[in-house]
Amino acid sequence: MSIKFAILVALSENPKSGYDVAKHFDQSVGFFWHARHSQVYRELGKLRDNGLAVSEEIEQSGKPNRIVFTITDSGREALLKWSREPTEPMEIKDDFLVQLYGIENIDIQGLRANLTLRLESHGDRHAQYAAKHQALENGGTLADLGHQLALEVGMRWEREWEDWCTIALERLSAKAISKLANVVPIGSKTRGNAA
Amino acid sequence: MSIKFAILVALSENPKSGYDVAKHFDQSVGFFWHARHSQVYRELGKLRDNGLAVSEEIEQSGKPNRIVFTITDSGREALLKWSREPTEPMEIKDDFLVQLYGIENIDIQGLRANLTLRLESHGDRHAQYAAKHQALENGGTLADLGHQLALEVGMRWEREWEDWCTIALERLSAKAISKLANVVPIGSKTRGNAA
DNA sequence: GCGTTCATGTAACCTGTTACATGATTCT
DNA sequence: AGAATCATGTAACAGGTTACATGAACGC
Structure with a gap:
């Protein structure tokens, strides 16, 4: 239910490529909701399919091209809606x-x-x-x-x-x-x- | 990697049916590793397949029969082996x-x-x-x-x-x-x- | 020459949740 | 009459991990 929103939160700061999001998850929001790059790419695709984010390919010389995702208004609305619903307290699993x-x-x-x-x-x-x-x-x-x-x-x-x-x-x-x-x-x- | 061991720990106390294990998970070990009954039945089947537990059907009048699982020596060994390996500290995910x-x-x-x-x-x-x-x-x-x-x-x-x-x-x-x-x-x- | 970083993704698999399905007994 | 408890399971799906696959540039 929620890696989706963790990614939207990451994109809400600024547009990011899948690579960026994955990196970001090793440092900030990711402290509280981690994901591997394979999952990130999968979820970014879904966000795009659902119109919560748009992508644009940026050509780079030397390095592989980046595909940068930007959150849409619809994405921001989804974030707002989500924050109005109660969340389940995390369970200990150790x-x-x-x-x-x-x-x-x-x-x-x-x-x-x-x-x-x-x-x-x-x-x-x-x-x-x-x-x-x-x-x-x-x-x-x-x-x-x-x-x-x-x-x-x-x-x-x-x-x-x-x-x-x-x-x-x-x-x-x-x-x-x-x-x-x-x-x-x-x-x-x-x-x-x-x- | 580990619902398996949570169930083995539950069985190591005493033999239990799937129903018992699921109930148990609402009260004790389950505070630290929860599972729904559907998962419990699936895992119990695997434990039996791998020889870590054995099952016997107990007929009951009035109520449906119970299928009781008992941990085997091999199961206890698996538990010991597991406890000698380092465990990953739990990640916050909220x-x-x-x-x-x-x-x-x-x-x-x-x-x-x-x-x-x-x-x-x-x-x-x-x-x-x-x-x-x-x-x-x-x-x-x-x-x-x-x-x-x-x-x-x-x-x-x-x-x-x-x-x-x-x-x-x-x-x-x-x-x-x-x-x-x-x-x-x-x-x-x-x-x-x-x- | 070798490892790391940048950058993308796919495929197979395992874990976990939700919903479906059944049926008797006991409590209110 | 209706809900809860006992008791079993299956099926479909969602979430998450591991491994595979490719390829250039840069520093040691």
Whole structure:
């Protein structure tokens, strides 16, 4: 329902080629709705078919030609209409939490290794969002405000993960686990083998 | 890559029918990886085909028969193997943040309405996670610890959204916006109309 | 000579959603 | 009488990923 609008938002800033949109998705709106170039080209075609964008080919010497897409009035209207409808809050969907949930049947050492990796990568992303955020500090436009607020969600998210990973590493340390009641070593559980 | 494992985790607790798994997904593991019943039945079939689970039909009087799936040793091994590989941190993917990012071309009144709705629904979810979490307070098993930690991620997530929505509503109030530099009323922007 | 960036797209596949289809029992 | 719960599934579609395919220019 929505990669369509993420692209329209990207085009609403300025006209872009498929390549541009894909690049853009690695840096800004894409933080909150990512897509690969193959999907971008497909969706741009649909936008054109539905009259929400128009394309024009720009010849370039040396490089391949660019096909630049511009949002139409109809596209802007679609954006407005979409923003008046309620959106569904995003759902958490994370492999790692599934593993935690099934902790009795998974490798705890692997879990700890994953936690350490995560701690790092959430730190990296936090820094990335923070840098983008800081660059907007002095801008006072509406667009800046929107970008700031969106980035703040990202910063909060990453910060919470960082905190949580640290705490989880402690609570899942060998020491902490050895103190638990009813510790069941991996492999000692009864296995159902119904035919 | 992973609804498969979410189902295996569910089956690793105890054997379940497709119906059970789908119900389960509305309450526990499903907080972190949801699926509809149609998908569950399809995936269960695949698990059986790959020898990760076995099924047996249980006759019931009055109600339709249940087809109960039990995880196999091979299934438990797959779970272990999976937990030793690194998982990708979840990406934020939210319509609402896309709207915020494109704030110049969307309806701010609609955005505010959405924020108010969100504030409510994140509060509801927070309460849901917190209730589940509290029910585990006195359990001291490894499984309880895993469930607690997973629920804490959910609680942090919802709490941050609640905070952020409140702040965003202030920063996006008519009053706050009127003080911004370069305010561009909707509709007054130049529109690109390249053919 | 090799890798990267620019630039386009297609094809096959996997994942996930919506809607269709059936039928008995129990609760209001 | 009507809705909800139990219980199974299929079919069609939409959304998203991976891999394939091509080709020139530029820096190392």
